[in-house]
Amino acid sequence: MSQSIPSEIPVIDLRPFVEGDEAGSRAVAAEFDRACRDLGFVVVVGHGVPQDVIEAAHRTSRAFFDLDLAARERYAAPPGGFVGYRGLGAEGLAYSLDQESVPDLKETYTVGRIDRDDDPYFTSPVGRMYMPDPTWPTEVSGFAGAWTEFYRAMDRVATELMRAFAVSLALPRGYFDDKIDRSISCVRALNYPHQSTPAQPNQLRAGAHTDYGSLTLLSMDDAPGGLEVQRDDGSWAAVRVPPEAFVMNVGDLMAQWTNDHWRSTMHRVANPPPDAQGSTRRQSLVFFHQPNYDAEVVPLPSCCGPDDPPKYARTTSGEHLFMKMTKAKNLNV
Numbered sequence: 105m106s107q108s109i110p111s112e113i114p115v116i117d118l119r120p121f122v123e124g125d126e127a128g129s130r131a132v133a134a135e136f137d138r139a140c141r142d143l144g145f146v147v148v149v150g151h152g153v154p155q156d157v158i159e160a161a162h163r164t165s166r167a168f169f170d171l172d173l174a175a176r177e178r179y180a181a182p183p184g185g186f187v188g189y190r191g192l193g194a195e196g197l198a199y200s201l202d203q204e205s206v207p208d209l210k211e212t213y214t215v216g217r218i219d220r221d222d223d224p225y226f227t228s229p230v231g232r233m234y235m236p237d238p239t240w241p242t243e244v245s246g247f248a249g250a251w252t253e254f255y256r257a258m259d260r261v262a263t264e265l266m267r268a269f270a271v272s273l274a275l276p277r278g279y280f281d282d283k284i285d286r287s288i289s290c291v292r293a294l295n296y297p298h299q300s301t302p303a304q305p306n307q308l309r310a311g312a313h314t315d316y317g318s319l320t321l322l323s324m325d326d327a328p329g330g331l332e333v334q335r336d337d338g339s340w341a342a343v344r345v346p347p348e349a350f351v352m353n354v355g356d357l358m359a360q361w362t363n364d365h366w367r368s369t370m371h372r373v374a375n376p377p378p379d380a381q382g383s384t385r386r387q388s389l390v391f392f393h394q395p396n397y398d399a400e401v402v403p404l405p406s407c408c409g410p411d412d413p414p415k416y417a418r419t420t421s422g423e424h425l426f427m428k429m430t431k432a433k434n435l436n437v
């Protein structure tokens with residue numbers, strides 16, 4: 105594994121949780137509890153997603169971003185929507201924290217939940233807003249299949265992680281199951297184009313932010329100018345891992361559920377160094393795990409006490425997501 109994983113980011117093998125006995129599960133859950141209280145970032149191995157599924161999602165994404173701009177723009181998000189293509193300069197993640205900033209140096213393609221049936225949860229106007237139909241790029245052969253398989257695989261990993269989180273928090277293993285069984289998660293490919301001229305002052309590939317949902321899983325390719333995680337003292341730790349390992353981080357909703365016992369840690373994507381040789385293009389694939397839109401999020405009683413009153417008012421997964429997406433200009437207007 106790459107030497108650039110800072111030693112403060114623990115590597116956790118998920119397999120003993122999924123396949124192991126009670127003791128194995130508890131040991132993995134304890135590791136998550138420690139890591140989520142501490143930095144809020146983990147490298148997850150043993151996640152069970154076949155490498156060819158990860159590679160196919162990366163390959164088809166790269167082919168999409170290689171299409172000419174007119175073709176990419178045919179898949180632009182509809183007005184008010186967040187799925188489909190968003191071009192360079194469309195959004196700025198620092199805005200989600202009310203920071204004045206310049207837009208991010210990235211372009212994106214996003215799909216929402218793919219598997220839906222005729223239950224009103226999915227077919228109602230609200231359901232369709234959270235889970236719009238994907239517009240698959242037909243120019244890239246195999247795109248829809250590769251992304252569908254990737255989405256389903258990532259959703260399975262996230263479900264196991266949420267079970268590990270439940271055990272970590274001394275809750276029944278299935279505590280979160282009925283809050284995430286119709287999750288409104290997204291898969292998003294991010295292309296950070298080669299930078300041939302220096303960025304504007306304060307302009308980054310992705311501005312500092314926290315993620316909005318329960319947890320995020322990330323697969324990245326190895327390129328200069330990448331993910332950085334903020335330490336307690338304000339300094340930034342660079343994180344580079346092979347594409348087959350996932351970086352997992354705690355999102356806002358897990359922080360709210362745990363009354364800030366766990367941390368939704370600030371992170372950003374840095375520009376390549378000015379002396380980087382060759383192409384500095386970078387691609388990442390992100391699975392933003394977001395509970396069912398109507399799942400209520402209130403600090404768990406086990407994370408509150410007389411000296412630890414609830415820090416957050418009740419919200420729902422859907423309300424929090426749209427509040428953040430509106431601020432960050434994730435919605436096409």
Ligand SMILES: O=C(O)CCC(=O)C(=O)O
Nearest residue numbers: 294310315324331373388
């Ligand atoms: O591309 C990356 O490494 C991270 C992107 C990210 O943090 C985000 O889009 O929320």
Ligand SMILES: [Fe+2]
Nearest residue numbers: 313314315371
């Ligand atoms: Fe993020």
